[in-house]
Amino acid sequence: MxxxxxxxxxxxxxxxxxxxxxxxxxxxxxxxxxxxxxxxxxxxxxxxxxxxxxxxxxxxxxxxxxxxxxxxxxxxxxxxxxxxxxxxxxxxxxxxxxxxxxxxxxxxxxxxxxxxxxxxxxxxxxxxxxxxxxxxxxxxxxxxxxxxxxxxxxxxxxxxxxxIGNVAVLAAAARARLAEDAEAGELAMLAHHLHLHAPANPDHEAVVYVAGKRVPAVPLLEAQRRVRRQEANQVTGLSAARTLFDVVGDATVHTHLPGPMGRPGGYPVTVGSRRIALRLPAGVTEDDAVAANQVWAEQDSVSVERDRIRFTGAAATMLPELGPDVPVEFPVRDLAEVRAALSRHRELLRGRGPDDFRTRVV
Ligand SMILES: NC(=O)c1ccc[n+]([C@@H]2O[C@H](COP(=O)([O-])OP(=O)(O)OC[C@H]3O[C@@H](n4cnc5c(N)ncnc54)[C@H](OP(=O)(O)O)[C@@H]3O)[C@@H](O)[C@H]2O)c1
The missing domain is CATH 3.40.50.720 (NAD(P)-binding Rossmann-like Domain)
Structure with a gap:
């Protein structure tokens, strides 16, 4: 059992x-x-x-x-x-x-x-x-x-x-698209939560290999990106259920998961027998894969490097507008304190309408 x-x-x-x-x-x-x-x-x-x-x-x-x-x-x-x-x-x-x-x-x-x-x-x-x-x-x-x-x-x-989810859903979407091509080989995708939507800068698009060759990501992902979030959850839930079975099962399963053993972003992995390992395409090192995900994390407004959390992009510009109590960069050990400060701002902002925020701060 x-x-x-x-x-x-x-x-x-x-x-x-x-x-x-x-x-x-x-x-x-x-x-x-x-x-x-x-x-x-x-x-x-x-x-x-x-x-x-x-x-x-x-x-x-x-x-x-x-x-x-x-x-x-x-x-x-x-x-x-x-x-x-x-x-x-x-x-x-x-x-x-x-x-x-x-x-x-x-x-x-x-x-x-x-x-x-x-x-x-x-x-x-x-x-x-x-x-x-x-x-x-x-x-x-x-x-x-x-x-x-x-x-x-x-x-x-x-x-x-x-x-669970995120890169797993994107990879499943790519596999569904590739299923129309009988010749398509094994899929390996590096993708971050950011890639649930098209990144603002196309240079920051997900990295996809099929049968060991780099292929454009957009044609494989664009249809899934148009799916409403409530509907996408149908895929995420099934994918998560599959993952639970796979990680404790005896077979070695080729799949994709975010945050494997605490790494940033999402990777191709093998799971099974309670183990997980990266499954990177030939020529892509673990350092390359982590570095790509760190760049994407910055586009998603927060990066975590070693023991520091750094808000980036619009978050880094907008947080100081709330007040001096939410730092843009801090050690992870201060997270509870930062969360308490952000929570106080959240309660205040929840009491105002979306238009109020637009006119008051921006
Ligand atoms: N990785 C992915 O691909 C993916 C996809 C979808 C969602 N997510 C993430 O998964 C999480 C859940 O998403 P969801 O769609 O299920 O959200 P949801 O429908 O809003 O459910 C939130 C859950 O959190 C519970 N909760 C909230 N505050 C709590 C507290 N103080 N103590 C205990 N439980 C508390 C809620 O309990 P009550 O009902 O009792 O309030 C509810 O069970 C979110 O972080 C979301 O971003 C990830």
Whole structure:
């Protein structure tokens, strides 16, 4: 029996559970953890019925956890002792801009996604510490902005196996496009969270190799980039479910993942038997691959190098406009303090409309 622990009950956790229910071919037990008992119950119910519909050997149970401090999460991890844990929760919802537009969501839209890094680290750090403490043999995978959060976890000395989504979704989109070409060989893609959309500068496009030859990325990615985020989640959830199976399975699987062992950005990798290794095209070194992802990170408004976090681009220009308490560059050990300051600004900006932000600050 394989045990998976899914932390979160939002849109991504939901589609991950539904995908696990639909694709499991060997016995698995899924424990889903959320703050709201009725939501957790509904995810479990729908997942069980999906599994029964497909005749798949999956069982689901829910745990309601009102507070998510490391010690709370560690007690759940110790109870389950999962083979793998997937964090699908964040104190910054990706849906806030559509659900509750405000001066804050306008600020993040203009400053770039990277400016929300401190919030995506918050639960990832608590969960990763909980796993390290309570079940150190469990693999910890993180869905919350793994391209930048996983390097932060590494800098804090907390083990992280990999992320899910992002490059995995882009590579799946490329494979779907290449499936129309019977001659296409193996795909290897280097891509960052940035590449979910076309980068402002085409020189910063993702790097794609097919059968060992560099090919243009845009024709392989443009159709997926037009897909609305809610719909893209259908791919992310299935891809994450596949990843969970693959990392604990015995086969060596060629795939793509963000943040492998805490590296920045996304890479071609092999996974299986609880291990992960880079699978770079001939002529591309690990240093080259990491350096490319660091350049892309800067275009995504935040880079993490060794033990320092640096906001870049529009974020670096706009953060000082909020006040002197959110530095543009700081050591990872100061992250909680920076997050507290940014959180105070977030609360203030949430109280104002998006137009208010535009006229007041810009
Ligand atoms: N890697 C990828 O490709 C990819 C794709 C999609 C999303 N994501 C990321 O995955 C994360 C979740 O996305 P989503 O679409 O599921 O977001 P969502 O629907 O907004 O769900 C957010 C989840 O976080 C929980 N949460 C928020 N504050 C919390 C707190 N203080 N303590 C405990 N739990 C808390 C929410 O619980 P409540 O419902 O109880 O508030 C909910 O379960 C985000 O970081 C998002 O950016 C990554």
């Amino acid at each position: 394989t045990d998976f622990l899914v932390l979160g009950s939002g849109s991504l956790a939901r589609v991950v559970c539904y995908s696990l229910a639909a694709v499991a071919t060997r016995p698995i037990r899924v424990t889903v953890v959320g703050r709201d008992a009725s939501v957790v119950g509904e995810i479990g119910q729908v997942s069980r019925v999906r599994a029964a519909t497909g005749g798949n050997p999956v069982t689901f149970r829910g745990i309601t956890l009102p507070t998510w401090r490391t010690e709370d999460l560690a007690s759940v991890v110790a109870e389950v002792v999962p083979d793998a844990v997937l964090l699908c929760a964040s104190t910054q919802s990706p849906w806030e801009g559509t659900a509750r537009p405000s001066a804050w969501t306008e600020f993040t839209r203009r400053a770039g996604f990277g400016v929300t890094l401190p919030f995506h680290v918050e639960l990832a750090e608590a969960a990763a510490r909980a796993v390290a403490e309570a079940a150190p043999d469990s693999l910890f995978l993180n869905a919350a902005f793994p391209d930048a959060v996983n390097p932060v976890l590494s800098a804090l000395g907390i083990p992280v196996f990999a992320g």
